Amino acid sequence: MKLENLKKHRFIERLESILGQENVISHPDDLLVYEYDGSVDQSIPEVVVLPCSTEQVSQILELAYQEGIPVSGRGSGTGLSGGAIASPGGMQVVFTKMNHILQVDTQNRTATVEPGVINLDLDTYARKLGMRYAPDPSSQKACSLGGNIAENAGGPHCLAYGTTTNHVLSMEVVLEDGSIVQMGGPSRFIPGYDLRGTFIGSEGTFGIATKITVRLLPLPEIVKTFLGVFPNIESACSAVSAIIGHGIVPAALEMIDSTTIKAVQSVMDAGYPEGAGAVLLVELEGLVEEVEEIETEVQASLWETGAVDVKIAEDPEDREKLWSGRKTAFGSFGAIAPNYYLVDGVVPRTKLVEVLRLVGDLSQRYGIVIANVFHAGDGNLHPCMLFDEREPGISDKVMAAASELMEYCAAVGGTLSGEHGIGLEKKEFMPLVFNPDDMNAMKQARNAFAPKNNLNPGKIFPDGSEPYLSPQKETSPGLYI
Numbered sequence: 001m002k003l004e005n006l007k008k009h010r011f012i013e014r015l016e017s018i019l020g021q022e023n024v025i026s027h028p029d030d031l032l033v034y035e036y037d038g039s040v041d042q043s044i045p046e047v048v049v050l051p052c053s054t055e056q057v058s059q060i061l062e063l064a065y066q067e068g069i070p071v072s073g074r075g076s077g078t079g080l081s082g083g084a085i086a087s088p089g090g091m092q093v094v095f096t097k098m099n100h101i102l103q104v105d106t107q108n109r110t111a112t113v114e115p116g117v118i119n120l121d122l123d124t125y126a127r128k129l130g131m132r133y134a135p136d137p138s139s140q141k142a143c144s145l146g147g148n149i150a151e152n153a154g155g156p157h158c159l160a161y162g163t164t165t166n167h168v169l170s171m172e173v174v175l176e177d178g179s180i181v182q183m184g185g186p187s188r189f190i191p192g193y194d195l196r197g198t199f200i201g202s203e204g205t206f207g208i209a210t211k212i213t214v215r216l217l218p219l220p221e222i223v224k225t226f227l228g229v230f231p232n233i234e235s236a237c238s239a240v241s242a243i244i245g246h247g248i249v250p251a252a253l254e255m256i257d258s259t260t261i262k263a264v265q266s267v268m269d270a271g272y273p274e275g276a277g278a279v280l281l282v283e284l285e286g287l288v289e290e291v292e293e294i295e296t297e298v299q300a301s302l303w304e305t306g307a308v309d310v311k312i313a314e315d316p317e318d319r320e321k322l323w324s325g326r327k328t329a330f331g332s333f334g335a336i337a338p339n340y341y342l343v344d345g346v347v348p349r350t351k352l353v354e355v356l357r358l359v360g361d362l363s364q365r366y367g368i369v370i371a372n373v374f375h376a377g378d379g380n381l382h383p384c385m386l387f388d389e390r391e392p393g394i395s396d397k398v399m400a401a402a403s404e405l406m407e408y409c410a411a412v413g414g415t416l417s418g419e420h421g422i423g424l425e426k427k428e429f430m431p432l433v434f435n436p437d438d439m440n441a442m443k444q445a446r447n448a449f450a451p452k453n454n455l456n457p458g459k460i461f462p463d464g465s466e467p468y469l470s471p472q473k474e475t476s477p478g479l480y481i
Contacts, residue, residue: 023097074094081203130481158375222291252280344418349379
C-alpha cells in the first residue's frame with residue numbers, strides 16, 4: 001500500500017471511531033454527490049463526514065488539525081461562490097444530521113438551532129408562534145442556517161431588515177484546532193470585541209458554527225404586495241429611485257426582466273404578464289395605519305415612472321404566487337439553457353440603468369443570453385448568464401463577460417458581492433476593491449482564528465504569496481493529491 005493511501009486509510013479509521021462507519025463517506029462513487037455546490041466550480045473531497053454533535057465536530061477538527069488535513073464545511077450545498085467546495089486532498093464536514101431547532105423563546109423572541117436547519121423550516125416554525133425569521137434568500141426552501149452565516153446571506157427582505165448578521169445573537173463555534181468557543185450573547189448589547197460580527201461572512205475560514213441563536217421578529221399587522229408592470233427595464237429602474245426618493249423603504253423591492261418573466265411563466269403561472277419588459281415587486285408591511293399612509297405614494301411612483309399596470313396582492317395566496325415566481329426564477333432558467341452563471345455584484349442605485357445597459361451590451365458582444373432578476377432596492381444585481389457548457393468555448397466567453405461586469409461594478413463605486421460571498425468564484429477580483437494592505441489586514445484577522453489556514457483554504461484571497469503565513473503555518477497538501 002502506498003504511503004499516501006496508508007495515511008488516508010488510517011485517517012478514515014480514526015474518523016470512523018469518532019463518528020461510526022455510517023457517518024464517514026469515502027467511496028469514490030459516493031463522493032461525487034459532494035463535488036459541487038450551486039456554483040460552476042467542482043472538486044471531489046477525499047472524505048466526507050456527517051457529525052451529529054458539537055463534540056464530534058470538535059474531535060474531527062482536532063484530528064484534521066493534527067494531521068494537516070484541510071477542512072471545508074458544507075450545509076445544503078446551495079452556495080453560489082464555491083464556498084463549500086472541498087480543497088484538494090481535503091475533508092468536507094456536512095451538517096445534514098445537525099438539523100434540529102433546539103429552543104424557541106417566545107418571550108425574548110429568539111431561537112437556538114443547529115447549523116443544518118433549513119432557513120424556511122425555522123421561519124415556518126416561528127410563524128406558528130406569531131413570529132418570523134426575516135432573512136429569506138431565494139434558496140430559502142433548501143439553504144441552511146450554517147451556510148447563511150458563512151456567507152452572510154441576504155434575500156429580498158434584507159432591504160428593510162438587513163442580512164444574516166443583523167439577526168444572529170450568538171454562536172457556538174469550533175475553531176481550527178477543535179477548541180469550542182462562544183461568540184456573542186443573549187442580546188445584541190455585549191461588551192468587548194464583536195467577534196460574532198467578524199465571524200459572520202468569513203466563509204468558513206475562521207471556524208465552524210455548531211449552535212446558533214437568532215432573533216425573531218413579530219409578524220406584521222398587514223402585508224401588501226404590488227406588482228408594477230413596465231414596458232422596459234429602464235422605466236422600472238426609475239420607479240425604484242422614485243420610491244426610495246420619497247423616503248419609503250419597502251420590506252422588499254425586486255426587479256424581474258422580460259427574459260426571466262418568460263422563463264418563469266413557462267414552468268408556472270406566477271401572474272407575470274409575458275409581454276412586459278420588466279416587473280417590479282414592491283412589498284409593504286407593518287402597522288395598518290403605516291402601510292395605508294404610504295401605499296398611495298408607492299402606487300403613484302409606479303404610475304408616474306411609466307407603469308402600464310399596477311396590481312395589488314393583499315390575499316396571502318396571491319402574494320405567495322407572486323413570490324413563488326421570484327424565488328423559483330433561477331430554477332426556471334433550465335427552460336432556456338442547461339447551465340447558468342450568476343454574477344452577484346452591487347452598484348449604487350443611481351447606476352442601475354447604466355449597468356443594465358452594459359449587461360445588454362455584453363449579451364450581444366459575447367452571444368450569451370443574460371437574464372436579470374435582482375434586489376433593486378439596494379443595487380444588488382444578479383445577471384444570470386445562460387449557456388450550454390457543451391458548446392466549445394462558451395465557458396470562456398461567460399467568464400470574460402463576468403469579468404467585465406465585475407470590473408464595472410468596482411469602477412462605479414460598487415462591490416464584488418452582495419450576499420453570495422467571494423469563495424473561489426471571485427477571489428481574483430479582490431484587488432479591484434482592496435489594496436494589498438487591506439487584504440493583509442484581513443489575513444491577519446483570519447490567522448487569529450485559524451493560524452494554520454486549515455479551514456477552507458484557497459478561498460476569498462487571490463492565489464499567490466501569503467505574507468503573514470510563516471513556514472510552519474503553511475497548509476498541508478492533505479490526504480493525497
